[in-house]
Amino acid sequence: MSSSVDQVRSFNRIVTLRVGALDDSYLGRGRPLGQARLLSEIARDGGDMRLLRERLGLDSGYFSRLVQSLRKQGLITLKQHAGDRRRRDIALTQQGQAEHAAYEQLSDELAVSMIEPLNPSQQERLLAAMAEVESLLTAAAVTIGCERIGGDAAKFCLTQYFRELAERFEGGFDAARAQAEKDNSMAPPTGCFLVVRLFGRPIGCGGLRSLASGTGEIKRMWVAPEARGLGVARRLLAALEDKAVDLGMHAVRLDTNRALAQAQSLYRKAGYHAIERFNDNPYADFWFEKRLGGDPGQLPGKSSPISR
Amino acid sequence: MSSSVDQVRSFNRIVTLRVGALDDSYLGRGRPLGQARLLSEIARDGGDMRLLRERLGLDSGYFSRLVQSLRKQGLITLKQHAGDRRRRDIALTQQGQAEHAAYEQLSDELAVSMIEPLNPSQQERLLAAMAEVESLLTAAAVTIGCERIGGDAAKFCLTQYFRELAERFEGGFDAARAQAEKDNSMAPPTGCFLVVRLFGRPIGCGGLRSLASGTGEIKRMWVAPEARGLGVARRLLAALEDKAVDLGMHAVRLDTNRALAQAQSLYRKAGYHAIERFNDNPYADFWFEKRLGGDPGQLPGKSSPISR
DNA sequence: AACATTACCTGACTAAAGTCAGCTAATGAG
DNA sequence: CTCATTAGCTGACTTTAGTCAGGTAATGTT
Structure with missing residues (x-):
């Protein structure tokens, strides 16, 4: 273990x-890092101030001043949001855009400088290893927690889930026919609804509700397409089973x-028949x-090695 | 190429x-980052103020105050350097030491949190990929440049080189017998002495001097033991050959x-006979x-893909 | 209609991080 | 011995990054 940590x-x-x-290298453009980061974040997917402030996790006053400084530099414009005149897009x-392109250029140059001195076969190995590290670190950053099924994250996941079923099922899918009224049973104290998050964003879900006689039912298990292949579903299933054990099922x-x-x-690999x-x-x-x-x-409630 | 950069x-x-x-997590110990970093650097390999300041690349005034603040907290002591009473160890x-151990603990905890959620086989893959990335990024960070053979870096490398020869040659090695007087010919305009550096530290060298009739001689090629296996020697040899081409050899x-x-x-792999x-x-x-x-x-002076 | 909340802004403040000029004492070079 | 250099220290200053307490206008809630 110690050598792993090392x-x-x-x-x-x-x-x-x-x-x-x-x-x-970002500082080299004569602008403080905070401003540069904000500029990049705006370029990535714009939106209104509130959204950006939330994503960057900044204080409202501080953020306001950062935005004003970019505006004074002529890099951004603020417009009233259509519909809500408090908001500003x-x-x-x-x-x-030109300034942002310059920052992108710097990022690209750093990336090139990291691989360029290597010969082609080393480059290939480095890129493959980077992809592997990235994917596994991402997998390790996934968190699973119990949430309210009426919450935003849960609603988002279920909407995505239903949409996907409608696409994939041969005869389509109608949420109303799927006994959606039973969803409320996926909540404490007799069940739970787990939401999987990656860097705060919901990327999966799964519910557990109680059937008769100490048996649980797992429903609504879903993992976002972009998060597949990371072993998330396996961990989610194991977490649901842990919950079931906790509930005495x-x-x-x-x-x-x-x-x-x-x-x-x-399911078969996880021991279902x-x-x-x-x-x-x-x-x-x-x-x-x-x-x-x-x-x-195995003590109840203790995670199995595979699940955590 | 673009996908590599991405x-x-x-x-x-x-x-x-x-x-x-x-x-x-470092900030969690209630000490500014600058102080925490300095403490870690001191713990790593102590030394006197000048050395540390240089390594951290800080302003002398700023550094002095950082050190004083750690001293006032009772974390470090300053003693006059033996021999030079201006310096302070x-x-x-x-x-x-206790405080440093606490920071080490935090680093360890982060490391554990990065691998812990994965199952054993994923952990193994992650560690292997990390080792690969680390080794290749290190290899890519290596720089090769022409330096004065009388300079500190060159002298350091040659000393290490001679020491190693003395160990490995059956009959030992005597630098005086090795025509060391010819070393001065490994300098412009008729030759050069290349020093390989990794993060600023010299980790290898190689000299080129001119023989009669447009022929060059490569001498004193050495790579530090801790930097072997990264393809440094291959790049160094290619760089020396590039230099030779530049000099019309x-x-x-x-x-x-x-x-x-x-x-x-x-040498054989590089095309020598x-x-x-x-x-x-x-x-x-x-x-x-x-x-x-x-x-x-191939244009003279243009690096081959293998050399850079 | 009254009240609470939200989105954004402003002023006042702080700590961290760093720069710059100048100082003293010790050391090294000629 | 003289003079330049080096190592470290100090005071004065700046910028960055942030916190906190309010303020205003728009929007939601009852």
Whole structure:
């Protein structure tokens, strides 16, 4: 373990040394870092002040002044938001776009300088290793927590989930037919609704509700397309099972549609086995169950190594 | 190419996001970042103020105050340097060591949090990829430049080089017998002495001097043990050959001792072939030569892809 | 209609980080 | 011995980054 920590720390050291150079090169344009960062954030996906302030996590007064300084430099314009005259939309001026392009250029140059001295085969190895680190660090940054099913994040996830089902199911999907009224049962004290977040953004969800006789049902399991391939679904499923154990359930069931082949293979790998139809979900083609607490050495509520 | 840059930039983004969290956790100890960083640097390898100031690249006044603030907190002591009473040696007090250990703990915790959520096989992959990125980024950070052979860096490298030869040669090595008087010829305008640096520290060297009739001789090629395996020697050799081309040479020669097997294989891979003894170096067992400018499409002075 | 909340702005303040000029004491070079 | 240089210290100053307490206009809630 100690050698793992050493490896990570030595990686951190070298990477901050190299990547930290970006701040210096940004400062080279004679503008404080805060302004430069704000400019980049505006260029990335504009929007109104409130959104940006939230994303950057800045104090309202401080943020206001930062924006004003960019405006005085002629890099951005502020317009009243259509519909809500309190809000102000931010947009880059032509000069602002040019300035942003200059910062992009600096970032590109740093990136080039990091790979350029290497020969082609080394470059290839470096890029592959970077992709691997990136994907695994992203996976490790994922958090899973219980949230209100009526909350913004949960609603966002469910909307995306339903939209995807409508696309993928052969006969489409109608949320109303899917017994959506039962969703409220996915809440404490007899169930829960887990939201997966990556850097604060919701990227997945899954609900657990109580059936009769100590059995749980897992529903609404979804992972955003851009977050797939990171092992998120596996961890989410394990987290739901942990919750089920916490709630004293001795088994969990779920159903799935034939269009969702990867889901089926995930369930089988996680130890689920096919059972008879246990509900009247019109969209279900397969039904699975997994007995919980089979490992007597495992304390309830303690995460399994795979889930955390 | 553009996709390489994108990959590097996306890597940079994710890594700064994760590793940048270290600053926040350092601030959690109620001490400004500057002080925390200085403390870590002192703990790493102490030394006197001048050395540290240079390494951190800080203004003398600012640095002095930083040091005083740590002293007032009882974390370090200052003593007159033995021999030069202007200098002051810095040492951690017991309290300083404890405080440093606390910061180390924070770094360790960050490292653990970066790998802990992953399952064992993912952890293994992440650590391997980190090691790969680290080694290749280090390799890419290497710089090669012409320096005075009498300079500090050159002297340091040559000392290390001679020490290593003395260890590895069967009959030892005596620098005086090695025609060291010819070293001065490894300088402009008829030769050069290249120093390889990694983050400013000299980690290798190699000299080129002019023999009769447009032929160059490569001598004193050395790479520090801790920098081996990064392809430094290959790049250094290519850089020396570039220099030779710049100086109008049409071939370079070199000799080597039988104890240096890796050197021989490097030379062969780089296109050198064995020739008859061309000098009276008592330590030489093999002699090599490579014809230059064989590639007519290559402009003189332009680096080959392998060398930069 | 009354009241609370939200979005943005302003003024007053602070700490961190750093720059610059000049000072003293010790050391090194000629 | 003289003079320049070096190592460290001090005072005065600036910029950046931020906090906090209010203020105003628009919007939502009851």
